[in-house]
Amino acid sequence: MQNLVIPIIYLISAVFFILGLKQLSHPRTAPKGNRTASIGMLLAIVATLLNNQILDFQSIFIAILIGSAIGAILAKRVEMTSMPQLVALFNGFGGAASLLVATAEFYRADLLPIFIFFIITLSILIGSVTFSGSFIAFLKLQGIMRGSPVQFKGQHIFNGLLVLLIIFSSVYGHLNPLQTNNMFLITIGVSLLLGILFVLPIGGADMPVVISLLNSFSGLAACATGFVIQNDALIISGSLVGASGIILTDIMCKGMNRTIWNVLFAGVGSTDVNIDSTQLDPMKSIKSYEPEDTVVIFENAKQVVIVPGYGLAVAQAQHMVHELQKLLEQKGVSVKYAIHPVAGRMPGHMNVLLAEANVPYDSLYDLDQINPEFEETDVTLVIGANDVVNPAARHDTNSPIFGMPILDVDKSQTVFVLKRSMNPGFAGIENELFYKDNTIMIFGDAKDTVSKLVSELK
Amino acid sequence: MTGQLLIEIYVFVLAVFVGFEVISKVPPTLHTPLMSGSNAISGITIVGAILATGSMPGTISATLGMIAIVLAMVNVVGGFMVTGRMLRMFKK
Secondary structure, eight states: OHHHHHHHHHHHHHHHHHHHHHHTTSTTTHHHHHHHHHHHHHHHHHHHHTOTTOOOHHHHHHHHHHHHHHHHHHHHHOOGGGHHHHHHHHHHHHHHHHHHHHHHHHHHOSSOOHHHHHHHHHHHHHHHHHHHHHHHHHHHHHTSSOSSOOOOTTHHHHHHHHHHHHHHHHHHHHHOGGGHHHHHHHHHHHHHHHHHHHHTTSOGGGHHHHHHHHHHHHHHHHHHHHHHTTOHHHHHHHHHHHHHHHHHHHHHHHHTTOOHHHHHHSOTTOSOOOOOGGGSOTTOOOOBOOGGGGHHHHHTOSEEEEEEOHHHHHTTOHHHHHHHHHHHHHTTOEEEEEEOTTSSSSTTHHHHHHHHTTOOGGGEEEHHHHGGGGGGOSEEEEESOOGGGOTHHHHOTTSTTTTOOOOOGGGSSEEEEEESSSOOOTTOOOOGGGGSTTEEEEESOHHHHHHHHHHHHO | OHHHHHHHHHHHHHHHHHHHHHHTTSOGGGHHHHHHHHHHHHGGGHHHHHHHHHHSTTSHHHHHHHHHHHHHHIIIIIHHHHHHHHHHHOOO
């Protein structure tokens, strides 16, 4: 009877995960989806505890309590701006858990069949890379480690040799029973080193891609563990997460017009581009207004589009921007937000930051939805965004960002750009938008400027 | 044994397709909660961790399993809670 009940509960829990993810397709049903998935997890845990192989319940419950307490504290305390770090940390924990389970499985059996041995090695490799790689990503995102790429000569060849070493140690360990344990430890150590060396050369600006990819790895690690312990619940859930991470990685890469290989291996961001502002073309001139000069333009607008970049979150201006939105809407102006795929530090990050400031989700538009609307937009307000609104990406084949999908803000009647100074953005590229006839710069701290706008409009 | 492995590979391949179908329908607005939520789901490793801890008391495997339970549970509870916290912020 038990042989039948447990797998059926696992199947039900897998169905709950799929239904939960399905309900995540709309903000209205998403909270329900999250609950559905968590019930699925509860079922899987209960089913496992029903297994009659389990003798020691005390250790299990102690560990569950400790883990739950830590998880709850982290979830309650985290700031929304720090979500990328938290996700990196969770990815790392998932990888480490899979690594430990595979290791435990290795020590349990005396003689492993060849394919189980192979799968354990694979599980160790994915788990280790996810763990140590996520840890480095966490350090970079948290600012404990410098975001710039760390590279050395022959790095790719060295990494290739490490992979060969992993293959060698696992094969050698399998063929020589006396050396199995030593070789196994070498496999773990080298895999961990590979994870570190894999993330070190990737620049801070590319971290959204990396955490998406590591998210996928954490799923694949669970999946590999599922093959090791021959459990379909792990295989199904792991594949779902693996697929999710791959999709997000792809979206992030497309948002930057880069291939995954370019992100992982090119070390972009290593050369510091310093543009001396005195060297700028003297023929080019910019227009600069004070916030109070703009009121008439706002009041006569029918549609205003706000383009938030990460600079907006850094200045903590989200709440002020929402105030501005409410005020404009009271005056009969339609207000929309244009969200570029790489606007935040992880997929969908900007949307969460705006939602936290009570901005309704139906005023958030993604790139494809909003681009056709700029021609009918009277005022576009760019706050803390730079490269994602640079028209050079459309036509300047020499520009490093050529081909990147951008928000066509320059097509609107008037563009206000809120910026601290004329310093170039993350990629160190000059932005020709600032010199266009319909562009007006408003210099200063984003939060100050927006609050001045709000008080002027009142 | 090989039959079992083959079935697992079937399950894996089909689940990947289901994953792509379901997740490609999640709108960009919800991509961060999707990530933290799928993080919680990857905590399913807890199943393996519980089996390793409970079935071999006193062994090195049990100790490793116990650490794995703690880590996986941080993922599960932390992941679902933070996802819930974010999703409650999304208002019409």
